[in-house]
Amino acid sequence: NAGVTQTPKFRVLKTGQSMTLLCAQDMNHEYMYWYRQDPGMGLRLIHYSVGEGTTAKGEVPDGYNVSRLKKQNFLLGLESAAPSQTSVYFCASRASSTYSNQPQHFGDGTRLSIL
Amino acid sequence: AQSVAQPEDQVNVAEGNPLTVKCTYSVSGNPYLFWYVQYPNRGLQFLLKYITGDNLVKGSYGFEAEFNKSQTSFHLKKPSALVSDSALYFCAVRDINTNAGKSTFGDGTTLTVKP
Numbered sequence: 001n002a003g004v005t006q007t008p009k010f011r012v013l014k015t016g017q018s019m020t021l022l023c024a025q026d027m028n029h030e031y032m033y034w035y036r037q038d039p040g041m042g043l044r045l046i047h048y049s050v051g052e053g054t055t056a057k058g059e060v061p062d063g064y065n066v067s068r069l070k071k072q073n074f075l076l077g078l079e080s081a082a083p084s085q086t087s088v089y090f091c092a093s094r095a096s097s098t099y100s101n102q103p104q105h106f107g108d109g110t111r112l113s114i115l
Numbered sequence: 116a117q118s119v120a121q122p123e124d125q126v127n128v129a130e131g132n133p134l135t136v137k138c139t140y141s142v143s144g145n146p147y148l149f150w151y152v153q154y155p156n157r158g159l160q161f162l163l164k165y166i167t168g169d170n171l172v173k174g175s176y177g178f179e180a181e182f183n184k185s186q187t188s189f190h191l192k193k194p195s196a197l198v199s200d201s202a203l204y205f206c207a208v209r210d211i212n213t214n215a216g217k218s219t220f221g222d223g224t225t226l227t228v229k230p
Contacts, residue, residue: 004158033217040124040222041222042205042220042221042222042223043159043205043220045217048217058217090158090159092158092159100147100209100211101147101164101166101211103149103151103161103164104159104161104218105161106151106158106159106160107158108156108157108158109156109157109158
């Protein structure tokens, strides 16, 4: 059981380039989340999804887009990368509202550097 | 609105001594509270949660946490620290009535256990 898998694990981009980060979960979870982790700032929610075909903005959505075309996948896109987007990105998933007391399950992150 | 505060950026303890990592929270309703641990270059791993009932909850690796409603605190504890407990610890809160079950994470506390 792989849990939450993030692809790629590392990436270096030049300013202005675009890329997509992929998150896949095999636990049949309804809810999925994208966070960024920066030193001393904990985890900040970028976007989230409460089910296939739905997305919503989190705390820091600017410069990012997301899609949830399949229940098991949640994609995070950077349209035009900026140095301020250098960070570690984490994807997480959780069972549905019926089980709202359940914890989130995290991937191991994507380390992204924008030059 | 919901928020979490971890007042200590760093906690240092000697191996074999008890450890406490502090967390205070704020929610408008009733909280679900979680502790996660993060090892280097890994995602967050769930340790324990408070849902309802007993104020003392037990979790993985010998950790426990005490819920105190009057002080709005949920401190993480372990009676005897191990060097392998050294990691970054996050407290998270979720209002049971919050939309989409979004959690708010603290900024993290780095625990260092010295031999």
